[in-house]
Amino acid sequence: MPPLTVGSAVARPGEKVSGFINVPAGTDPGTEIPVTIIAGRHVGPVLALIAGIHGSEPSPILALQRVRAGVDAAALTGTVIIVQVANLPSFIHRTVYRGPWDQKNLNRVFPGRPDGTASERIAHAITTQVIDRCDYLIDMHSGDGNEALRPYSYWNQLGLDDHVDAQARDLALTFGLDHIVIDRGGPRDINASVFCSNTAHVRGKPAVTTEAGGVGVPTEEMIALNVRGAMRVMRHLAMLPGPREMVAHPRWIDPAEVVVSPETGTWHPAVRPDDHVVKGALLGRLTDYFGETVTEVASPMDGTVIYIVVSPAMGAGEPVAMVGKVLPPDGH
Ligand SMILES: [Zn+2]
Incomplete structure (x- = not known):
């Protein structure tokens, strides 16, 4: 070789x-x-x-x-x-x-x-x-x-x-x-x-x-x-000896949607990863730099919070979270 x-x-x-x-x-x-x-x-x-x-x-x-x-x-x-x-x-x-x-x-x-x-x-x-x-x-x-x-x-x-x-x-x-x-x-x-x-x-x-x-x-x-x-x-890939393992009961996520911030300001998340949310549920609030609420960001669907921004700095158009529909085990 x-x-x-x-x-x-x-x-x-x-x-x-x-x-x-x-x-x-x-x-x-x-x-x-x-x-x-x-x-x-x-x-x-x-x-x-x-x-x-x-x-x-x-x-x-x-x-x-x-x-x-x-x-x-x-x-x-x-x-x-x-x-x-x-x-x-x-x-x-x-x-x-x-x-x-x-x-x-x-x-x-x-x-x-x-x-x-x-x-x-x-x-x-x-x-x-x-x-x-x-x-x-x-x-x-x-x-x-x-x-x-x-x-x-x-x-x-x-x-x-x-x-x-x-x-x-x-x-x-x-x-x-x-x-x-x-x-x-x-x-x-x-x-x-x-x-x-x-x-x-x-x-x-x-x-x-x-x-x-x-x-x-x-x-x-x-x-x-x-x-x-x-x-x-x-x-x-048989590159190393040992048993091959796969997830037996995958939780397929379909669809998933990235939610973006409508404004620039200070982000206050209201949910955590793995939280279940319904469509319209509060994901977090955006305030101005004085702490006054500018807008609220809602979940676009019934689903599970896959990721969430947890630090305050936020720009318009930046992701705040991804919400996805987690299908039942073997549901795919
Ligand atoms: Zn990355």
Whole structure:
């Protein structure tokens, strides 16, 4: 087998090597992306595990540090590419949603551009150096620094290739978060794939976005949940020995709706993740900076609160919550 190269990391069979993908400066500063390649001795699938697309989502970032330490190349079939922190500018500068220099959301600019702004150049580097080299991809998120959530994943039922969609469904069930949002709205344009995992999916590579953790704080429980998910995916793909596991009774969420703020002001949430709400129920209030109520935000449907913004800063058009209809077990 020839060595696999990702950025400065070059791994031959049986090696675990870390390095950096260089992202040159453009109209804004350059950066780099820390990556690890764990190359098994035997030919097999190439799995990409990505953390830190949003820099203030630390549970998956710390989880992948443990995965790097815990996976022995000698025991592995195939290759794991770990993107330890995809969005280093956002991580270092502690930004929520957007990069510090271009104010763009990295998970909205895929497949990126080599001559674009920093977020677009990072996306392009990940597309060409990671997504183009993998067979399967898990994009590991959590609630951002301002968001509390109940763990869940997205199944991208894209509709371009039923086989890829079915494999992505199995990956979601394997990762092990039992609440799974069915997403049928993914963009199908390979040149405007928008999201990291969708960029793999439109290229015929089964991919899942996971959400476990929140509010910028890595808890042991959420780090462990992310580690468990990554290890389960490797066993499912027969990259590591051990039993294959899948969620036995998934709670499919269909439909789900992101509720956005109608105003800029101070946000006062009235619900918590996993709360059941009826259509019209109060999700939270927006006040002005003096504390006077400007407007109330109501749930658009009967459903369950999947995530809710729990910090006060709020801009018009920003998400405040996602509410979804959680179907009964085996209801799909
Ligand atoms: Zn995220």
